[in-house]
């Protein structure tokens with residue numbers, strides 16, 4: 001059983017204060033992961049680390065930069081967050097190891113992502129828990145652009161033929177127009193009015209983008225809050241099941 005899990009940046013950091021880990025939330029998430037079994041690849045988002053520097057340098061998934069200072073600042077912040085996540089996971093007995101996308105992933109000029117999937121697959125097969133993160137990556141003809149954790153989750157899930165995908169977010173699931181968590185989504189059209197419009201090519205477009213992208217996966221996905229993480233890792237479907 002291979003599981004790809006995203007820990008949202010807004011879950012594990014205090015989003016309003018630059019470079020601040022939400023220690024309590026990270027410890028809760030790590031404690032849940034400490035009890036999990038099977039093959040697990042973790043991806044975390046940027047929260048108050050990467051997004052802060054990406055915004056200050058005007059870099060996004062589509063707006064590139066040729067400024068090496070910007071690349072070092074964004075990547076450096078993400079490495080610091082990654083180290084904090086790994087430290088917390090190691091404390092709970094998870095054999096977590098870092099995988100930094102900038103060192104091996106890149107985009108072609110048409111925006112398609114290439115990343116070292118063999119390295120991640122081998123790391124998993126050898127019993128480690130690779131911990132990847134949203135990052136800045138070289139982008140042919142654009143300099144460098146942002147790779148979001150969501151995009152990485154989808155690419156990893158496909159490359160590893162994951163059995164399950166989990167997105168641990170700051171909210172308890174996908175909400176309907178009345179503010180109730182939707183238990184199951186199998187068609188974007190059914191929830192489009194509730195989650196808002198989404199550009200089909202935008203994988204980082206908030207909840208609408210997440211739903212659309214997760215629906216395109218072969219593996220079932222779940223969106224849940226940190227309270228649901230333990231249940232998800234035990235094989236349940238907390239929050240919203242997508243697909």
Ligand code: IP8
Pocket residue numbers: 009044045046047050051054074078133134135136146147148149150204
């Ligand atoms: O928080 C963004 O990843 P996300 C990563 O998953 C950076 O969108 C570097 C801003």
